[in-house]
Amino acid sequence: MEYNKPLNYIKDVLENMPTDWLGLTTHRLDIYDEELAKVQFLDQFEILFNDHNSDASALRELPTAYDYIRLGHPLSCVLEWTIANLHSLKPENVISFSSKTTPVLAILRKNLLDNKNTQIIYTDALPDFFDAEIIKNVYGYQFELKKVEKASAISAFDGSTVFISQQDGISTLDLNQNIDFFVNLHGDSGSILLVNGEENESYISEIQHVRRRETIAMTPINCLTALNVLTGKSTIDNQTSNVEDDTRAERSRSKASVLNLIKEITGVNTKPLLGSSGLSIQYAIMMGLIHDAQEKHKGKAIKFVVPPNCYGGTNDQARRVAACIDNVEIVDLHVDGDHDMVQSIDSVLAKIAAEDAIPYIIAEIPTNPRVEVPDLIQLKEVLSATRTTSTGETAIDPVFILDQTFCPNVLFLGEGKILSTIRTISYASGSKFPSGGQCTAGYCVGNEKAEALIQHIEMHLQLCDNEATALQLEILDKQLPSMNQRIADAYQNTREFVNFIQETLPAAKINFVSEELAEQGFTPSVFSLDLPTKGNTHEEKEAYKRKLNHRLINMMITKIPNESKYCVSYGQLKGCYWTIPATSTQGTTKEGDKDYIARVALSANMDLERHKEVFLDFVKTI
Missing domain, CATH: 3.90.1150.10 (Aspartate Aminotransferase, domain 1)
Structure with missing residues (x-):
């Protein structure tokens, strides 16, 4: 019965868990220690497990697992702890993702920076979303692809071996010592990454940081579904094709409704995109623009202009992208306090033009945390100005990437509006006003001038498997009208x-x-x-x-x-x-x-x- 002991306990936990475990998107920082994220929660959870205590009152007293749900949450921690127990792993060696691609990208990123080889092994076929050529050419990641009949056939390799498994259930795996990382794909729920062997534990913090910045953890409702399957409360098999068809039909209806609502709110008729979080959308924007630049301006330097004091996720993500791609660089844009956004943009764009580089500007209006709004007429003039390179040729015009999270109701992009004549993409974090704090999904929309860029952005949103989930779409559909x-x-x-x-x-x-x-x-x-x-x-x-x-x-x-x-x-x-x-x-x-x-x-x-x-x-x- 040792095998079933954790599962029996988890059954009781799921019966008694606080409702907040499913509904909260943010947590109190006064009961949260970032240095002990997840560890503190699981240490005390394990004490309850050893005491056979699954009382609702005890579960409510557990400390905050993460400060923000896209990074992780109680149910993702419980799912990872349960899977770790079943495979005799440490809980930190199991990491859940809403995305099926990003765990692989996280490993590839670290190996790129460490100059280490990677081979990706699969059995039947690669997932549809995995576009090897784009991952190599745009992201700069290098790897070998290899198909095998079964995992036991995998031999030793000088580097990291990643095994992608598409089996439906979350069952016990054969932890072949020649496999460094198991990526188990679980339909629409996401994926589970298992880090195998002490020699690979140095990857854990790096992988966690990718989850923090470029995607989200498996959502609470999907973690609950996975736990119910693990404990036998439900099975993958009993989710009949009719139910799946109904779910897809409802998702499609919700998505169509949400897209129309975003068009109404933003005053733009171009196609909006929906991601699993604001940072998921931002990552797709960055990678899509890099892809577009590689095709249209091959070999030219790409400059992302970013305020150094803006939201940490934006700042950090931009610099992490630049660290991986040789011709991408971050340029500081000072926008607050003693610095005027318009003057700073003018100065930066003049320098980038002289270098014949490609300027992409990421900025918040109003700024965060100083809540400042630039002179919008002057902003339009500066962004519209024609500049020349050092050789006298016309410089590439900028793309303005507007984080509109603080004021998603302001009409910047539609016909006749202040930024309608400049290539502009606006995006917002859905965990704020769009959902009223009920989910993390985010969205972006481009004006007509930027419409041609949306195709590449959507491609990378899909490649990273970072589109909004079915429940996120339902929540946005309910909350956006108000x-x-x-x-x-x-x-x-x-x-x-x-x-x-x-x-x-x-x-x-x-x-x-x-x-x-x-x-x-x-x-x-x-x-x-x-x-x-x-x-x-x-x-x-x-x-x-x-x-x-x-x-x-x-x-x-x-x-x-x-x-x-x-x-x-x-x-x-x-x-x-x-x-x-x-x-x-x-x-x-x-x-x-x-x-x-x-x-x-x-x-x-x-x-x-x-x-x-x-x-x-x-x-x-x-």
């Missing part, structure tokens, strides 16, 4: 709270949009708060301000625990979210570019008067 009203209502709460803070604590510096910008449609519901400080030196002042940040947030989350969260979220259906960008969203940003200020995000559904009362109590402590 998005613009929720944005308007949340803005009203935010404006009222900002005005209250300015009256109550006038020495504080608040970064928020002006009334004039709000009238133009820029109605975010997030602001940053630079608290007043004191001290004799810069170091003393900075230390005092950081201490105040934590005091304020701790007061809010302890006095209003049902609404105020220490969390990186934004655009949720209810509550108020507090974070310090330097320690959360800017986690991988260079230290000198980090913002040690408080960022506050409000929703349309919250007790604003109670938040004012607590803030007033905080002011009295200063």
